[in-house]
Amino acid sequence: MANTFKLEVITASELFYSGEIEMVVVRTLLGEEGFMAGHSWACKLLDTGVMRIQESEEKDVKWAAISKGYIDVKDYVVVYTDLAERAEDIDVEDAEKDKAEAESYISINESNCNTDADVEKLAQARAKLKWAEARLKVAESLK
Numbered sequence: 596m597a598n599t600f601k602l603e604v605i606t607a608s609e610l611f612y613s614g615e616i617e618m619v620v621v622r623t624l625l626g627e628e629g630f631m632a633g634h635s636w637a638c639k640l641l642d643t644g645v646m647r648i649q650e651s652e653e654k655d656v657k658w659a660a661i662s663k664g665y666i667d668v669k670d671y672v673v674v675y676t677d678l679a680e681r682a683e684d685i686d687v688e689d690a691e692k693d694k695a696e697a698e699s700y701i702s703i704n705e706s707n708c709n710t711d712a713d714v715e716k717l718a719q720a721r722a723k724l725k726w727a728e729a730r731l732k733v734a735e736s737l738k
Contacts, residue, residue, distance in 0.1 A: 598632035599651045601671040604661070604679055611679040612659070618649040621666055621674065630668055637668040641676060643725045645732055658682045658736040660729040678726070682733045690730040697724035 602619055604612040620629040622644030630637075641664045648657040664676030700720040708714050 600632040604674040620647040660733045685734040694727035
């Protein structure tokens with residue numbers, strides 16, 4: 596039996612995941628990082644992206660899209676994130692629509708940021724695009 600540890604993923608509205616796992620991989624601000632039992636203690640900021648969970652004694656990896664947050668690694672691991680969505684819960688049409696809308700907004704407005712409000716709207720469109728891309732990548736994992 597592989598070494599395991601407890602993982603909890605907590606969003607603003609729910610305990611999204613709780614279980615004994617062998618490994619979790621998340622996108623930090625420095626890129627993808629994996630955490631296994633016995634990892635040195637750490638607290639890292641997360642970027643919007645894909646989270647992969649290898650559960651104890653399971654062959655298949657569970658995929659989820661997560662938004663920004665942070666991961667707290669001790670003898671157990673807690674991921675705090677605003678949003679999380681399981682692969683099987685993703686509405687692909689909705690994610691594709693969000694991606695297209697965000698790409699369109701960015702292409703039209705990227706060179707026309709004249710006010711702080713314009714810059715903020717562009718940042719929101721980029722965040723929407725990143726979230727849609729993460730959701731689509733996670734949905735692909737089911738194929």
